[in-house]
Amino acid sequence: MRRLRPYSLPYLLWMGVFILIPTLILIVLGFSNLQLYNLGVFEITLVNFTIFIQDQVVSALWNSLVYSIITTVICFIIGYPVAYYLSTLSDKKRKILLAMMIVPLWSNMLLRIIAWEKLFMPTSIISDLFGISFDLLGTPTGVLIGMVAMYLPFMVFPIFSVLEKMDYKLIEAAKDLGASDLQTFVKVTFPLSSGGVISGVIMTMLPAMTSFVLPARIGLGKINLIGNIIESKFMKEVLGSSGASINQGALISLLLMVLSVISFVLITRVDKEGETLI
Amino acid sequence: MMKKTLKRKIPKLIGLLLTIFSFIIIFTPILVIIVLSVNASTKGYSWEGFTLKWYVELFQNDVMKEPIINTLVIAFSSTIIATVLGTIFAIGINALEKKKRVQMMVINNVPVVNPDIVTGISLMIVFSLLSFTLGYYTVLIAHVFFSIPYVVLSVMPRLKKLDPNLYEAGLDLGCSRISGIFRVIIPNISTGILSGALMAFTMSIDDFIITYFTSGAEYMNVSTWLYATLSRGRSFTPAAYAYNIIIFAVTIAIILFVNLKRDRKEKTV
Numbered sequence: 001m002r003r004l005r006p007y008s009l010p011y012l013l014w015m016g017v018f019i020l021i022p023t024l025i026l027i028v029l030g031f032s033n034l035q036l037y038n039l040g041v042f043e044i045t046l047v048n049f050t051i052f053i054q055d056q057v058v059s060a061l062w063n064s065l066v067y068s069i070i071t072t073v074i075c076f077i078i079g080y081p082v083a084y085y086l087s088t089l090s091d092k093k094r095k096i097l098l099a100m101m102i103v104p105l106w107s108n109m110l111l112r113i114i115a116w117e118k119l120f121m122p123t124s125i126i127s128d129l130f131g132i133s134f135d136l137l138g139t140p141t142g143v144l145i146g147m148v149a150m151y152l153p154f155m156v157f158p159i160f161s162v163l164e165k166m167d168y169k170l171i172e173a174a175k176d177l178g179a180s181d182l183q184t185f186v187k188v189t190f191p192l193s194s195g196g197v198i199s200g201v202i203m204t205m206l207p208a209m210t211s212f213v214l215p216a217r218i219g220l221g222k223i224n225l226i227g228n229i230i231e232s233k234f235m236k237e238v239l240g241s242s243g244a245s246i247n248q249g250a251l252i253s254l255l256l257m258v259l260s261v262i263s264f265v266l267i268t269r270v271d272k273e274g275e276t277l278i
Numbered sequence: 279m280m281k282k283t284l285k286r287k288i289p290k291l292i293g294l295l296l297t298i299f300s301f302i303i304i305f306t307p308i309l310v311i312i313v314l315s316v317n318a319s320t321k322g323y324s325w326e327g328f329t330l331k332w333y334v335e336l337f338q339n340d341v342m343k344e345p346i347i348n349t350l351v352i353a354f355s356s357t358i359i360a361t362v363l364g365t366i367f368a369i370g371i372n373a374l375e376k377k378k379r380v381q382m383m384v385i386n387n388v389p390v391v392n393p394d395i396v397t398g399i400s401l402m403i404v405f406s407l408l409s410f411t412l413g414y415y416t417v418l419i420a421h422v423f424f425s426i427p428y429v430v431l432s433v434m435p436r437l438k439k440l441d442p443n444l445y446e447a448g449l450d451l452g453c454s455r456i457s458g459i460f461r462v463i464i465p466n467i468s469t470g471i472l473s474g475a476l477m478a479f480t481m482s483i484d485d486f487i488i489t490y491f492t493s494g495a496e497y498m499n500v501s502t503w504l505y506a507t508l509s510r511g512r513s514f515t516p517a518a519y520a521y522n523i524i525i526f527a528v529t530i531a532i533i534l535f536v537n538l539k540r541d542r543k544e545k546t547v
Contacts, residue, residue, distance in 0.1 A: 001442045003455060007370025008382055010362075011426075011508065015385050018423055022400035025407065036406055082300050083295025099537075104304050109483045109521045115307035115509075125313060128324040149303040153528070156300070181286065200390065204519050205448045213486065213505065219325065227395050234399060234491070243446035257392075258542045264391050268384055274411050 023257065026133075029250035036246045051248040057229055065139075066226040068209035072155075073149040073203045078148070079155035080197070084189075086255040087163035088157070098160065101153050109150075110213060116146045118216045138220035146172030146218045149207050154203040193269035210256060227250055308526075315519035322516065332520040337502065337515050346521060347416075347502035352499060353483040356421035361475040363422070364429025370432065372437040383434070386427045397424060398491030399408060412494030421482045421490040428481065429474035436470035437463075469540060476536065480529055 028034055034042035051057045085092055104112070118124055120136040127133040136142030170192070174184040195219030233249025296540045315333070318326040336342065389397055401414075402418045410416050413423035440463065448462040449455070464471070493502055500521065507514045 001445055004369050004373035004445075004459075007366050008374060009370070011370065011382070012385070013368040014423075015388070018401060018404055019385075021387055021407070022403040025403050026400075035536075036403065039407075078300055080288075080298050081296045082291045085290070085297050088290070088293075100301065101304065102410045103530060104308050105465040106480050106484070107526050108486075108501060108504075110486050110504050111311055111519065111522045114504070115310035115314070119310055121304070121323065123323050125310070125317070125322065125325055137330050142493065145303070149306065152300055152304060170443055171367060181289075207393070210395045212395065217450035217508070227533075230395055230399065236401070249399075256396055262395060267387070267391060 003143065016025075026250045026254055026257070030188050031251075033247065048245075048247045048251045054256075056224065057252070058225045060226050060229045063215075063223060064209045067143065067147065067215075067223075067225060068205045070144060070152060070203045071208040072201055074144070074148050075152050075155040076197070076201065079204075080106065080159055082154045083163055083196075084161035086160055086238075087166075094105065094164075101156060105153060112150065113146065113214050113217050116142070116149070120218060131196055138222050140219075140223065143219045145213055146214050147211065150211075150214065151204045151208055154207070155200040158199035159193060160202060161198040162193045166192055185250055198266055198270050202267055206260060206263060209259070225258065244262050286327070294318045311522055313518055314414060315523045317516065320516060321513060327502060329384070330351060332516045335515065336517040336520045336524070339515060340519055342500075342503075342515065344519065347497045348417075348497065349499040349501075351482060352414075352417055352421055352489075353479055356418055356425055356482045357475055357479040358427035359418075360422045360478045361429050361471060364426040364474060365433055365464075365467075365471050367426065368430045368433040369459065371433050372434065383430075386430050389424055389429075390427050390431070392486035393405075394424075395491075398488045401488065402491045412492060413497040416492045416494070417489055417499070420488050421485065424485075424488055426445035428477045431469040432474035432477060433467055436467040440466050472536060476533060483525060485530075 025036075028042070029036060030048055031046070032042040032044050034040075035049070036153065052061075089097065097140070117137065119126060120134045120142045122133055122135045122137075124134065134142075166189070170188055171184055174188045175181075179187065190276055210227045210230075212225060212231050215221075215223045215225050216228060230249050230252050233245055234250070289468040295526075313325075314322045316328055318331070319344065371379055371386070384462070391400075401416070401423065405412060405416045443464050444466075445458055448458040453461055476544060484501065485499070486505065489499050490502050490505065494501070498506065504514055504518060
């Protein structure tokens with residue numbers, strides 16, 4: 001197999017081009033007045049940091065933190081028992097239910113968000129057919145429901161995959177040694193599944209924190225997260241927004257990258273080769 | 279005794295109830311999309327009777343034609359390219375010594391963990407440095423980029439199970455390096471390749487964020503077209519729901535078919 005090694009080299013180059021280079025450029029952009037679309041001489045400056053005192057940005061940062069944490073906590077509270085329950089089922093049932101949890105992800109994400117939007121309108125199909133009006137557009141509750149529904153599977157999958165592979169003899173051993181069900185769970189099962197929990201928390205929290213269509217649609221643009229700020233800073237040509245500044249956007253993106261690096265280090269600790277990621 | 283069984287049953291019952299609840303919230307948007315795709319109302323605020331006209335309009339609507347074709351072309355081409363490249367890279371990575379293999383897998387997983395918005399911006403920056411005009415090719419490269427790691431991740435476990443001596447034996451028996459790959463390695467990892475390809479396809483066909491940042495203002499797939507329409511404050515034809523349901527149903531059918539076939543194969547072996 002040794003002579004097949006060279007096949008991995010182009011991949012390293014490819015990843016270098018698409019990961020390393022843009023990261024370096026983002027750093028330069030964030031700390032200078034370099035113009036991305038008009039490359040030339042630039043000066044190192046901290047002027048871009050002024051975005052962190054803009055009210056809009058401060059509230060977006062705060063919202064990102066709050067919404068992603070609440071979403072993650074709710075997803076964990078629901079997702080762990082679900083993953084646990086699924087792992088106790090027979091092989092066949094487990095397979096079917098897991099597949100059913102993946103299936104909705106094959107529907108267009110944007111349309112799923114629009115579906116919630118239609119459902120949360122003061123006059124919706126539901127209110128027409130059943131007389132129940134949710135009227136949750138533009139409210140934090142609406143955004144949170146949308147987020148939980150969207151990201152819950154990403155919490156369940158990694159936890160499930162760890163629980164499924166767990167050695168049941170350990171649990172039996174704990175019980176033989178006199179542990180109660182609760183003690184077995186707290187001292188054996190849960191610690192053994194912590195790798196899956198870490199993956200699950202990250203795979204839920206990062207996308208929730210960076211989502212921008214969901215808060216824009218369900219939150220009616222009243223609830224902005226970092227993703228919305230990044231979008232408005234970067235998509236100058238597409239959006240034609242006047243406040244666009246790629247350098248400021250770069251700075252916020254760097255902040256996200258730092259978070260993703262931290263998450264990444266955590267995931268790599270618990271799962272070196274990314275087996276809980278798919 | 280009674281008390282003990284009850285105590286055991288409560289956690290199980292909570293698990294069951296939460297599972298039911300999860301399925302309800304996960305499937306709610308799907309049900310809404312299905313209902314809207316057969317609802318005669320254009321705006322979708324009320325129920326105005328059953329119709330299949332949106333499914334017909336889908337094939338006649340000129341506005342949607344281009345985004346749909348773009349979506350499909352990108353999905354098929356990026357899946358093929360990503361599957362081929364991902365498999366080659368995975369074979370190379372698997373042949374590395376353990377330490378380097380783990381390092382490569384860590385690099386491989388960067389785009390998987392990175393939020394889509396970060397990946398999208400990174401790609402956009404690279405394209406602007408290379409002065410590529412945003413459009414078909416940049417979207418294609420972007421989709422290939424985010425798909426490869428998933429192909430590698432699904433091929434890898436199969437490769438690990440493969441006895442390295444088999445390949446060496448193939449070479450000793452006269453295979454060239456390349457034909458050894460096709461005759462020994464590929465047949466043994468084909469299920470991994472297939473599931474990687476399916477994953478790449480399902481992600482490409484529904485992608486919004488990465489396409490949004492790499493497509494420019496002219497080139498649109500269905501997702502970015504929907505977003506652009508909504509951003510301009512307009513509403514889109516319910517044929518979009520019909521489109522989604524068709525793609526959804528076809529995806530389920532393909533994956534079900536592949537899995538059933540695989541199960542049957544594994545049973546007979």
